[in-house]
Amino acid sequence: xIRQKNVQRAVTMRDVANLAGVSQSTVSRVLNQTADSxxxxxxxxxxxxxxxxxxxxxxxxxxxxxxxxxxxQLLAMMIADISNPFYHYMVRNVQDVASxxxxxxxxxxxDHNRQNERHFLEGIIRRPVDGVIIVPYHIxxxxxxxxxxxxxxxxxxxxxxxxxxxVDQVFGDDERATYEGAQWLIRERGHRRxxxxxxxxxxxxxxxxxxxxxxxxxAGLHVPHEYVRPGDxxxxxxxxxxxxxxxxxxPPTAVVxxxxxxxxxxxxMAHEMxxxxxxxxxxxxxxxxxxxxxxxxxxxxxxxxPSAMGVKLAEMLFERIEGRxxxxxxxxxxxxxxxxxxxx
Amino acid sequence: xIRQKNVQRAVTMRDVANLAGVSQSTVSRVLNQTADSxxxxxxxxxxxxxxxxxxxxxxxxxxxxxxxxxxxQLLAMMIADISNPFYHYMVRNVQDVASxxxxxxxxxxxDHNRQNERHFLEGIIRRPVDGVIIVPYHIxxxxxxxxxxxxxxxxxxxxxxxxxxxVDQVFGDDERATYEGAQWLIRERGHRRxxxxxxxxxxxxxxxxxxxxxxxxxAGLHVPHEYVRPGDxxxxxxxxxxxxxxxxxxPPTAVVxxxxxxxxxxxxMAHEMxxxxxxxxxxxxxxxxxxxxxxxxxxxxxxxxPSAMGVKLAEMLFERIEGRxxxxxxxxxxxxxxxxxxxx
DNA sequence: CGTATGCGTGCATACGTATGCATGCATCTT
DNA sequence: AAGATGCATGCATACGTATGCACGCATACG
Numbered sequence: 001x002i003r004q005k006n007v008q009r010a011v012t013m014r015d016v017a018n019l020a021g022v023s024q025s026t027v028s029r030v031l032n033q034t035a036d037s038x039x040x041x042x043x044x045x046x047x048x049x050x051x052x053x054x055x056x057x058x059x060x061x062x063x064x065x066x067x068x069x070x071x072x073q074l075l076a077m078m079i080a081d082i083s084n085p086f087y088h089y090m091v092r093n094v095q096d097v098a099s100x101x102x103x104x105x106x107x108x109x110x111d112h113n114r115q116n117e118r119h120f121l122e123g124i125i126r127r128p129v130d131g132v133i134i135v136p137y138h139i140x141x142x143x144x145x146x147x148x149x150x151x152x153x154x155x156x157x158x159x160x161x162x163x164x165x166x167v168d169q170v171f172g173d174d175e176r177a178t179y180e181g182a183q184w185l186i187r188e189r190g191h192r193r194x195x196x197x198x199x200x201x202x203x204x205x206x207x208x209x210x211x212x213x214x215x216x217x218x219a220g221l222h223v224p225h226e227y228v229r230p231g232d233x234x235x236x237x238x239x240x241x242x243x244x245x246x247x248x249x250x251p252p253t254a255v256v257x258x259x260x261x262x263x264x265x266x267x268x269m270a271h272e273m274x275x276x277x278x279x280x281x282x283x284x285x286x287x288x289x290x291x292x293x294x295x296x297x298x299x300x301x302x303x304x305x306p307s308a309m310g311v312k313l314a315e316m317l318f319e320r321i322e323g324r325x326x327x328x329x330x331x332x333x334x335x336x337x338x339x340x341x342x343x344x
Numbered sequence: 345x346i347r348q349k350n351v352q353r354a355v356t357m358r359d360v361a362n363l364a365g366v367s368q369s370t371v372s373r374v375l376n377q378t379a380d381s382x383x384x385x386x387x388x389x390x391x392x393x394x395x396x397x398x399x400x401x402x403x404x405x406x407x408x409x410x411x412x413x414x415x416x417q418l419l420a421m422m423i424a425d426i427s428n429p430f431y432h433y434m435v436r437n438v439q440d441v442a443s444x445x446x447x448x449x450x451x452x453x454x455d456h457n458r459q460n461e462r463h464f465l466e467g468i469i470r471r472p473v474d475g476v477i478i479v480p481y482h483i484x485x486x487x488x489x490x491x492x493x494x495x496x497x498x499x500x501x502x503x504x505x506x507x508x509x510x511v512d513q514v515f516g517d518d519e520r521a522t523y524e525g526a527q528w529l530i531r532e533r534g535h536r537r538x539x540x541x542x543x544x545x546x547x548x549x550x551x552x553x554x555x556x557x558x559x560x561x562x563a564g565l566h567v568p569h570e571y572v573r574p575g576d577x578x579x580x581x582x583x584x585x586x587x588x589x590x591x592x593x594x595p596p597t598a599v600v601x602x603x604x605x606x607x608x609x610x611x612x613m614a615h616e617m618x619x620x621x622x623x624x625x626x627x628x629x630x631x632x633x634x635x636x637x638x639x640x641x642x643x644x645x646x647x648x649x650p651s652a653m654g655v656k657l658a659e660m661l662f663e664r665i666e667g668r669x670x671x672x673x674x675x676x677x678x679x680x681x682x683x684x685x686x687x688x
Numbered sequence: 689c690g691t692a693t694g695c696g697t698g699c700a701t702a703c704g705t706a707t708g709c710a711t712g713c714a715t716c717t718t
Numbered sequence: 719a720a721g722a723t724g725c726a727t728g729c730a731t732a733c734g735t736a737t738g739c740a741c742g743c744a745t746a747c748g
Contacts, residue, residue: 010469010494010495010704012704013704013705014704022727023729024704024705024728025705025706025707025728025729025730026726026727026728028706029706029707032705032706040724040725040726041726041727042726042727045726045727057494059466059469060470060705061470061471061472061703061704061705062470063407063410063411063416063704063705064704064705065704065705065706066705067407067408067411067704067705067732067733068705068706068707068732069705069706069733072407073471082426082435082439083432083435083436088426088427088432091426092426092427092453095453096453104450104452104471105450105451106448106449107449107451108439109439109440122403125354125403126404127405127406127417127448128354128407150354235638264638291635291638294579294608294635294639295638295639296640354734356734358734366697367697367698367699368698368734368735368736369697369699369700369735369736369737370696370697372736372737373697373737376736384694384695384696385696386695386696386697389697404734407733407734407735408734408735408736409734409735410703411702411703411705411734411735412703412734412735412736412737413703
C-alpha cells in the first residue's frame with residue numbers, strides 16, 4: 001500500500017516555545033492567563049510568545065487539553081429525532097448558547113428507543129463531556145444516576161417527572177395546558193363528545209391525556225373507551241386515528257391530538273372524507289409547529305416554546321458547569337398557551 | 345467554597361490490568377485485538393482481562409485514545425441552519441451512517457455567514473476530527489485547502505462548484521432542474537411572463553437562476569429586470585417578493601421560487617391579495633419539503649433528495665477515513681425531479 | 689547439550705497540555 | 719554586607735492510551 005501518510009504535523013506548544021525561546025510551560029501560562037491567575041509573566045515574554053503563536057498559526061489542541069484538564073468543551077445532547085419539528089428550535093438554541101461559551105454540541109437521536117437511550121449514556125462514559133442535555137423517554141433517574149455517580153457530569157433534562165436530586169428540569173406544563181384546552185372546547189365551543197389521539201407509552205401523551213380527562217370529568221362528560229385512539233406522533237397516524245373516529249357509530253364533534261403533526265394529519269383526513277373543519281369536527285393540536293399557522297384551516301393549538309426551553313436548559317447546564325450553581329435540582333416551567341385559530 | 349469536588353475517578357485500563365494481574369499494555373492488546381493483529385495473546389489472559397473489564401464496567405476513554413492514536417471517532421458537519429427543513433434529513437442520515445461506524449457527529453450552523461464558516465474550519469484545527477462534511481456558501485477551495493494541508497483531514501462537500509482536488513462532492517443538478525422546470529412551464533403550461541425569486545449572493549440561487557434564464561432565452565422569451573426579486577430563503581421573504589411582483593404594471597403569470605419556503609410564502613401572499621393559484625398566478629418551488637405536499641394548492645416543485653445526499657456524503661467520507669478510497673475528488677449527482685402538483 | 693525459533697508479556701515512551709515545585713536572579717531589609 | 723523576599727521562568731510529571739522493543743520461557747533443531 002503506497003498510501004502516502006500525512007507528513008504534516010500539527011503545530012504544538014513546543015514549536016511555539018522554541019520559536020519564542022521559552023519553555024513549553026511558559027507558553028501554556030501565557031495562553032491561559034486569567035485575571036486572577038497567581039502566576040505572573042513579563043510583558044516581554046508575553047509579547048514574544050504571542051508573536052510566535054501568530055507566526056506559526058498555533059491553535060491549542062482540545063483533545064490534549066481535555067485529557068489533561070478534564071475540560072472537554074463539549075456538550076452531549078440526546079433528543080428523540082432531529083427531523084421532528086419540535087426539536088429544531090430547541091437544538092438550535094442550545095447550540096447558540098453553547099457557541100457563546102465556546103462549546104461544541106454532540107447530538108444523538110434516540111428514536112424513542114430504550115436501547116438507543118442507554119447507548120447514549122454509555123457513550124458519555126467513553127467520551128467524557130462537560131455537560132449533558134437529555135429528552136428522556138424510557139431511561140429513568142436510576143440510569144442517569146449511574147452515569148452521574150461515575151462521571152460526575154452535570155445533567156439537565158426536558159420533562160416534568162424525572163425525579164433525580166441533581167438533574168435540573170425544564171418543562172411545559174402540558175397537563176394543565178391540555179386541561180385548559182379541553183375546558184375551552186367545552187365551555188366556549190360547546191362540545192360534549194371529544195376524542196383524544198394519544199401515543200401509548202410516552203410520558204407527554206399520558207400527562208396530556210390526564211389533563212384532558214380531568215376537564216371532561218369536571219364537566220360531567222364521559223369519555224368512551226373508543227374515543228381514545230393510538231398514534232405515533234406522525235401525520236399518517238393522525239389520519240388513521242381520525243378515520244377510525246369518524247367511522248364510529250356516534251363520532252366525536254371535536255378531537256384533541258397530542259401533537260400538531262397528528263392534528264394536521266387528522267384535518268387532511270377529515271377533508272378527504274368530505275367533512276369540514278371545524279363545522280363537522282373541530283381539531284386542536286399541541287406544539288404550535290410553524291406549519292400549524294399555514295395549513296387551512298389554520299390550526300388551533302396549545303403552543304410550546306422549544307426555543308425558550310433550549311435556552312433555559314443550556315443556561316442551567318452552564319451554571320453548573322461553571323460552578324455558578326451547585327445546589328439541588330431546579331425545575332423551570334415554560335408555560336404553554338392556547339392559540340385560537342380556525343380549526344376549533 | 346465548599347464545592348465538593350467529584351471524588352470518583354474513571355475506571356482505567358490500569359485498574360483492569362491490576363485486577364486481571366497483567367500489564368496495562370496487555371489489556372490494550374486484548375481489547376484492540378483485530379483479526380490481522382500480529383500480536384498473539386493466550387486464551388487464558390484474554391479470559392481474565394475480559395472478566396476484569398466486565399467486573400469493573402470498564403469503558404475505554406476516547407479522549408485518551410484520540411490523543412494517542414490520532415483517531416477521534418468524530419465527524420464535524422457544517423450546515424447553514426439546522427432549523428431549515430432541507431437539512432433535517434441530511435443531518436439525520438449522516439448521523440445514522442456515522443452511528444453505524446460508531447462515530448459521533450458535531451454539528452455547526454453557519455447561518456450563511458462567512459465569519460461563522462471560517463470559524464468552523466478553525467474549530468477543526470483545535471479539535472481534530474476524523475472527517476468533515478460541509479455545506480459551503482462562502483468559503484472556497486483555498487480555505488479548505490489550508491485546513492487539509494494542515495491536518496490532512498478528509499473533507500466532503502455538498503454543492504457543485506467546489507473545485508478542490510481531494511474534496512468529494514455530492515450535488516443535485518439544480519441548474520438543469522430549474523431549466524427543465526421553466527421549460528415545462530413554458531411548453532406544457534403556456535406561460536410567457538415568468539418571474540424568479542432569488543437569494544442574492546448564494547451559489548444555489550445563482551445556478552438556478554442561470555437554468556431559468558437559459559430556458560427563457562431558448563424559448564425566445566424576455567426576463568425583465570424587475571421580474572427577478574430578492575429574498576432570503578424565508579417564507580416571509582417569499583410573500584414580500586410576491587406582493588411586489590403582483591403590484592407591477594404587467595405582473596407575471598408564473599413565479600419560480602428558488603426554494604419551497606419562499607414558494608409557500610408567495611402562495612399565501614397571493615391568497616391574501618385575493619388571487620387564485622394557479623389560475624391567476626402559478627408557483628413552482630424547489631426542494632419538496634414535507635409541507636409542500638400538504639399546503640393548498642399542493643406545491644408543484646423540483647424535488648431534491650437530502651436523505652440520499654446525506655447518506656452519500658457520509659459514505660464517501662468513510663471510504664476515505666477507512667482508507668478504502670484515496671484517489672482524486674469524486675462528484676456524485678443526486679438527480680432532481682419535477683413533481684407536478686396543483687400550484688402550477 | 690547448546691543454540692535458534694516462536695510465542696506471550698512487560699517496559700518504556702509518546703501523543704499535547706496544565707500545573708506543583710524548584711530555581712535563579714534582582715531587589716529590599718536590617 | 720548578608721540574609722530575606724518576590725518575581726519570572728524552567729523542570730518534571732500526570733492525564734489514559736497504543737505500540738516498538740526487549741525479554742523470558744518453552745520447544746525444536748543440529
